[in-house]
Amino acid sequence: QSALTQPPSASGSPGQSVTISCSATSNDVDVYKYVSWYRQHPDKAPKLLIYDVSKRPSGVPDRFSGSTSGNTASLTVSGLQAEDEADYYCSSYAGGNNLSVFGTGTKVTVL
Amino acid sequence: EVQMVQSGAEVKEPGESLKISCEASGYRFTTHWIAWVRQMPGKGLEWMGMIYPDDSGTRYSPSFQGQITISADKSVSTAYLQWSSLKASDTAMYYCARRFPIGSGWNFDYWGQGTLVTVSS
Numbered sequence: 042q043s044a045l046t047q048p049p050s051a052s053g054s055p056g057q058s059v060t061i062s063c064s065a066t067s068n069d070v071d072v073y074k075y076v077s078w079y080r081q082h083p084d085k086a087p088k089l090l091i092y093d094v095s096k097r098p099s100g101v102p103d104r105f106s107g108s109t110s111g112n113t114a115s116l117t118v119s120g121l122q123a124e125d126e127a128d129y130y131c132s133s134y135a136g137g138n139n140l141s142v143f144g145t146g147t148k149v150t151v152l
Numbered sequence: 153e154v155q156m157v158q159s160g161a162e163v164k165e166p167g168e169s170l171k172i173s174c175e176a177s178g179y180r181f182t183t184h185w186i187a188w189v190r191q192m193p194g195k196g197l198e199w200m201g202m203i204y205p206d207d208s209g210t211r212y213s214p215s216f217q218g219q220i221t222i223s224a225d226k227s228v229s230t231a232y233l234q235w236s237s238l239k240a241s242d243t244a245m246y247y248c249a250r251r252f253p254i255g256s257g258w259n260f261d262y263w264g265q266g267t268l269v270t271v272s273s
Contacts, residue, residue, distance in 0.1 A: 141257075
């Protein structure tokens with residue numbers, strides 16, 4: 042069963058872009074078919090930003106984009122805003138009975 | 153408007169039992185999976201398991217199998233998470249979330265506000 046590893050922190054200035062990576066420990070290719078991304082502000086519930094690697098739910102701005110390359114999934118936040126300062130989690134199918142697993146989380150700081 | 157409203161904070165002693173709730177509204181309760189997610193203090197998100205309210209089918213994370221029970225009552229559009237014997241390590245914020253009905257993966261679009269469970273002697 043896969044675990045998802047993210048860098049602990051990332052940062053950027055307002056208006057810039059930041060990219061967060063998410064790598065699986067297993068070689069299960071299905072892991073990268075179902076990657077989703079969430080943003081969580083302190084003491085708030087997570088919010089779904091991206092599903093199925095690169096799709097955005099209705100209402101999520103196109104500043105948020107997702108992709109995969111090789112064994113890594115990525116979330117790019119363009120045009121950083123103060124409200125983007127938060128924790129970001131990737132998520133995917135983990136194999137076997139582990140239908141869902143979250144990444145280790147990345148704290149994004151807007152400088 | 154879809155809403156997931158969770159029960160209030162709980163303070164319990166080790167060994168006690170507990171059942172917390174998540175009342176859904178604004179959509180057809182029976183046809184959307186509902187998941188429970190744990191977040192320990194200062195830590196990340198952990199998927200615990202989920203239930204399909206129409207037939208009460210459940211799936212549990214291997215990490216939580218046998219430690220918790222997830223149930224649902226269709227008559228009141230409410231999902232539950234329960235423990236028979238709490239441990240101090242169960243201290244955490246617990247979220248319920250509805251499975252996003254679009255797409256292929258297990259994604260969650262509407263979340264409850266969270267229930268803080270504190271287990272301490």
